[in-house]
Amino acid sequence: MPQVTLTVNGKKHTVEVEPRTLLVELLRETLRLTGTHVGCDTSQCGACVVHVNGDSVKSCTTLAVMCDGAEVTTIEGLARPDGTLHPMQEAFREYHALQCGFCTPGMVMSAIDLVQKNPQGLSEEEIRHGLEGNLCRCTGYHNIVKAIAAAQEVMHGRRKELARAAE
Amino acid sequence: MYEFAYHKPSSVADAVKLLSADPEARPIAGGHTLLPALKHRLARPTALVDLSGIAELRGIRREGDKVVIGALARHAEVANSDAVKGAIPALARLAGTIGDVQVRNRGTLGGSVANNDPAADYPAAVLGLGATVVTDRRRIAADDFFTGMFSTALEPGELLVAIEFPIPEKAGYAKMKNPASRYVMTGAFVSRGPQGVRVAINGAGPCVFRQREMEAALAANWSPDAVANIRQSPDGLNSDIHGSAEYRAHLVTVMAKRAVADAG
Numbered sequence: 046m047p048q049v050t051l052t053v054n055g056k057k058h059t060v061e062v063e064p065r066t067l068l069v070e071l072l073r074e075t076l077r078l079t080g081t082h083v084g085c086d087t088s089q090c091g092a093c094v095v096h097v098n099g100d101s102v103k104s105c106t107t108l109a110v111m112c113d114g115a116e117v118t119t120i121e122g123l124a125r126p127d128g129t130l131h132p133m134q135e136a137f138r139e140y141h142a143l144q145c146g147f148c149t150p151g152m153v154m155s156a157i158d159l160v161q162k163n164p165q166g167l168s169e170e171e172i173r174h175g176l177e178g179n180l181c182r183c184t185g186y187h188n189i190v191k192a193i194a195a196a197q198e199v200m201h202g203r204r205k206e207l208a209r210a211a212e
Numbered sequence: 213m214y215e216f217a218y219h220k221p222s223s224v225a226d227a228v229k230l231l232s233a234d235p236e237a238r239p240i241a242g243g244h245t246l247l248p249a250l251k252h253r254l255a256r257p258t259a260l261v262d263l264s265g266i267a268e269l270r271g272i273r274r275e276g277d278k279v280v281i282g283a284l285a286r287h288a289e290v291a292n293s294d295a296v297k298g299a300i301p302a303l304a305r306l307a308g309t310i311g312d313v314q315v316r317n318r319g320t321l322g323g324s325v326a327n328n329d330p331a332a333d334y335p336a337a338v339l340g341l342g343a344t345v346v347t348d349r350r351r352i353a354a355d356d357f358f359t360g361m362f363s364t365a366l367e368p369g370e371l372l373v374a375i376e377f378p379i380p381e382k383a384g385y386a387k388m389k390n391p392a393s394r395y396v397m398t399g400a401f402v403s404r405g406p407q408g409v410r411v412a413i414n415g416a417g418p419c420v421f422r423q424r425e426m427e428a429a430l431a432a433n434w435s436p437d438a439v440a441n442i443r444q445s446p447d448g449l450n451s452d453i454h455g456s457a458e459y460r461a462h463l464v465t466v467m468a469k470r471a472v473a474d475a476g
């Protein structure tokens with residue numbers, strides 16, 4: 046079986062995989078990082094989004110063997126070791142941007158990629174378009190959009206602290 | 213997915229050797245068409261030949277009066293490329309509307325054009341700009357490349373290496389997206405340039421095609437009004453749960469008008 050070496054959340058792993066193993070299977074079943082979800086398994090819903098070399102990708106539609114040498118970040122890799130949440134996670138909590146939470150890991154990973162690649166700042170419409178690859182069956186999206194708009198201010202250093210939801 | 217073997221060659225020559233040694237092997241680029249097909253067991257290749265390690269397939273550059281884009285260029289790279297945005301902004305815009313952010317981060321030009329899905333975006337630009345498809349063994353004009361539904365002039369085991377897009381004076385693209393899948397219901401890519409006026413229609417028929425009557429009208433008068441009264445016949449167009457052939461025929465005119473307006 047082919048061997049792949051990849052760095053997941055800063056930690057290097059070398060594992061044997063069947064060529065048909067999906068990246069999401071490697072993450073969930075071999076590395077037991079079950080924060081990354083599988084919703085549709087047909088590349089529509091975005092529950093499985095992780096970062097591969099800095100880009101958000103659907104890990105249900107990526108072969109693990111094709112990630113040899115890659116840097117992968119999952120939802121588990123965002124908070125600091127002391128438990129301090131990433132500003133995007135904090136914003137999702139503050140703005141009530143989740144209900145059942147199933148879409149949330151993928152939503153957060155997509156949102157971070159979107160914000161990082163748009164340092165000029167995103168309008169509400171741009172945020173909505175940027176989330177086309179992520180489906181949420183609970184929230185109706187409004188609070189997700191508000192959370193991302195607030196988080197980008199902190200991520201780009203325009204605000205020190207997250208604007209509170211009541212502000 | 214069924215089992216398959218995996219190869220990762222580092223040159224076009226090695227990839228072609230692997231593919232010709234095993235007729236049941238298939239190349240994989242971004243995998244965003246092939247992996248869903250394998251999951252549905254619509255294909256059963258013995259081996260996948262991963263193209264991602266082949267440097268010759270990468271790169272986007274301007275060469276005189278054309279823009280040359282490597283087969284492995286991801287949709288996001290084309291959308292954000294200064295060379296493409298500067299020379300053929302309509303092509304960059306087209307790439308930026310394919311699927312969603314994550315699809316654009318993995319899907320490639322070569323994979324999309326080799327697949328020739330009737331509802332794909334890129335084939336309209338390749339035909340509508342009169343591009344040349346460069347393979348490991350020959351050069352194929354866009355007019356000879358797209359041969360039917362999911363079918364192209366590529367021989368088994370032939371690799372798409374790059375596409376050369378002549379730089380037009382003007383080009384524009386408009387599409388009606390399927391609201392659920394975001395694939396093209398009907399789209400039009402129009403251009404005026406070294407190859408004259410070209411109008412390519414995607415999504416409507418089993419394969420991207422040129423609308424010659426609209427080309428003639430636009431050659432005489434480059435304006436949305438010139439195509440407004442040209443009716444596309446619904447004969448042979450796609451009809452499915454998303455739209456009838458008559459609806460798509462109607463959209464051909466609407467999208468062509470919008471594409472000319474987009475070109476300015």
Ligand SMILES: Cc1cc2nc3c(=O)[nH]c(=O)nc-3n(C[C@H](O)[C@H](O)[C@H](O)COP(=O)(O)OP(=O)(O)OC[C@H]3O[C@@H](n4cnc5c(N)ncnc54)[C@H](O)[C@@H]3O)c2cc1C
Pocket residue numbers: 087088089238239240241242243244245246247263283284309310311312315318319320321322323324325326327331332333334366370371372373393394395396
């Ligand atoms: C959710 C979703 C939405 C999408 N929406 C759109 C959309 O709106 N518009 C659109 O146009 N597309 C859309 N796509 C398709 C997407 O753009 C695909 O990525 C693309 O069509 C195929 O590119 P790929 O690199 O993923 O190819 P792969 O899946 O790797 O390959 C596709 C086919 O091409 C062959 N191939 C790949 N590279 C080469 C090469 N260099 N030479 C010869 N053969 C090759 C493979 O063997 C395979 O048969 C969507 C896909 C998904 C999953």
Ligand code: FES
Pocket residue numbers: 082083084085086087088089090091092093094103104105106
């Ligand atoms: S599980 Fe990957 S997109 Fe739905």
Ligand code: FES
Pocket residue numbers: 142143144145146147148149180181182183184
């Ligand atoms: S919070 Fe339930 S699917 Fe989004």
